[in-house]
Amino acid sequence: MDSRRRVITDAAVLIEGSRITKVGKLSEVKSGTQPEFEIDAKGMLILPGLIDTHVHLAQALLRGCADDTSLIDWLQKYVWPLQGNFDSQDGKTSAELCMLEMIKSGTTTFLESLLHTRYGFDGIAASVETAGMRGILSKTVMGLPSYGSAGGIMHPGMVEDGETCLREVEEYFKRWNGKANGRIRVWYGARSLGGCTPELYKQIAAGANRLHTGVTMHLNEVREDGEYTKREFNKLPAEFMDEVGLVGPNVVYAHGVWLTEKEWKILAKKGANIAHCPSSNMKLASGIAKVPEMIKDGVNVGLGCDGGPSNNCYDMIREMKIASLAQKARLLDPLIMDAETVLEMATIKGARALGLEEEIGSIEVGKKADLVLVSLRKPHLVPPFNPVSHLVYAAQGSDVDTVIIDGRIIMEKQSVLTLDESKIIQEANERGPNLLLRAGLQVKPKWEMV
Numbered sequence: 001m002d003s004r005r006r007v008i009t010d011a012a013v014l015i016e017g018s019r020i021t022k023v024g025k026l027s028e029v030k031s032g033t034q035p036e037f038e039i040d041a042k043g044m045l046i047l048p049g050l051i052d053t054h055v056h057l058a059q060a061l062l063r064g065c066a067d068d069t070s071l072i073d074w075l076q077k078y079v080w081p082l083q084g085n086f087d088s089q090d091g092k093t094s095a096e097l098c099m100l101e102m103i104k105s106g107t108t109t110f111l112e113s114l115l116h117t118r119y120g121f122d123g124i125a126a127s128v129e130t131a132g133m134r135g136i137l138s139k140t141v142m143g144l145p146s147y148g149s150a151g152g153i154m155h156p157g158m159v160e161d162g163e164t165c166l167r168e169v170e171e172y173f174k175r176w177n178g179k180a181n182g183r184i185r186v187w188y189g190a191r192s193l194g195g196c197t198p199e200l201y202k203q204i205a206a207g208a209n210r211l212h213t214g215v216t217m218h219l220n221e222v223r224e225d226g227e228y229t230k231r232e233f234n235k236l237p238a239e240f241m242d243e244v245g246l247v248g249p250n251v252v253y254a255h256g257v258w259l260t261e262k263e264w265k266i267l268a269k270k271g272a273n274i275a276h277c278p279s280s281n282m283k284l285a286s287g288i289a290k291v292p293e294m295i296k297d298g299v300n301v302g303l304g305c306d307g308g309p310s311n312n313c314y315d316m317i318r319e320m321k322i323a324s325l326a327q328k329a330r331l332l333d334p335l336i337m338d339a340e341t342v343l344e345m346a347t348i349k350g351a352r353a354l355g356l357e358e359e360i361g362s363i364e365v366g367k368k369a370d371l372v373l374v375s376l377r378k379p380h381l382v383p384p385f386n387p388v389s390h391l392v393y394a395a396q397g398s399d400v401d402t403v404i405i406d407g408r409i410i411m412e413k414q415s416v417l418t419l420d421e422s423k424i425i426q427e428a429n430e431r432g433p434n435l436l437l438r439a440g441l442q443v444k445p446k447w448e449m450v
């Protein structure tokens, strides 16, 4: 993944400090260099760390709690009551569980979309620092406990007021933005349509301009978004967002399933980005975003795994395959969304969406050393005809062997060095059922567990 899209065989990468200083054939990279430390990557694929542009860290603890439900029911009956009962230790455990899964499946950078105050922003940011990942943490900004025109439906434990949210974004920004050698950034996480007044969206846009930071928000995930803006403002959702000043290169819209051509042309013209989450959209039966059409018209599209109850995993390798297959089936066109296109979405286009194109997303001299080694010595990854095809169509997250972020080895031989995996799994196994109890909910599998 470089500007020429070369696949280099018998290759090596030299890292000095946190950056890549040489890339090429092993003999070229080694000549005149005495590395202090070498990783033998024979039989492995070296690729840029994967970039997940839409993640809910606080939903890993909710995995499997609300399957086979539509979005509004899913939110109102399960996800909000559970998250509305979170305490900061639940937030931390969930974030760590999520990061473990991301690291183990080759994700090195993520954009967290909506951190409510009760999840414990400082604890989560400290966990990102410890885990060694590159993460953008978006603090929720909301003013109304609503989704679209469905007023007052949000669980009271989730409700926050606009002024406090705006103040907290600035506080967290001061405390954490640029910390951990620049690995942590703080953005605005605007709540979906119906969750903010037009005035509040304008304040978010102004705040992001003042702090030179980004904004992320769910948009056009469901058809109801368009019905809401039509009724309230006589506009399409993206037209409305443009009017409140929230369409620009520093904005990532999650989903965009129901965007019309008119809307994605506005996004393309102004450089706004889409985080495409095909598994979540198909599982919640929201639809399939018109990604090839958007890309053709110049929209920058990254890829996202969304959350534990919607996907239900945070595995970008699996997501790449689904992103490709969904479009082929939708358009009855096997030529559409080839493996190369989805690998770009999961790497360099994701980097561009996050404003980090100069730093990450490809293996090039001068960029941050965020690298993933995938073992190809597996029955499902031979013979070696086309490594890009193998990675997208045949590999799985658990084929990732080694993860390097910011020049530091975070995972070696499938063992995460920065987080205590068994402790986190034990905590999550205890905290998940406790959370259900506090929320007064039961998850009843259709088949009796005896």
Ligand SMILES: [Zn+2]
Pocket: 054, 056, 113, 218, 254, 306, 307
């Ligand atoms: Zn989401």
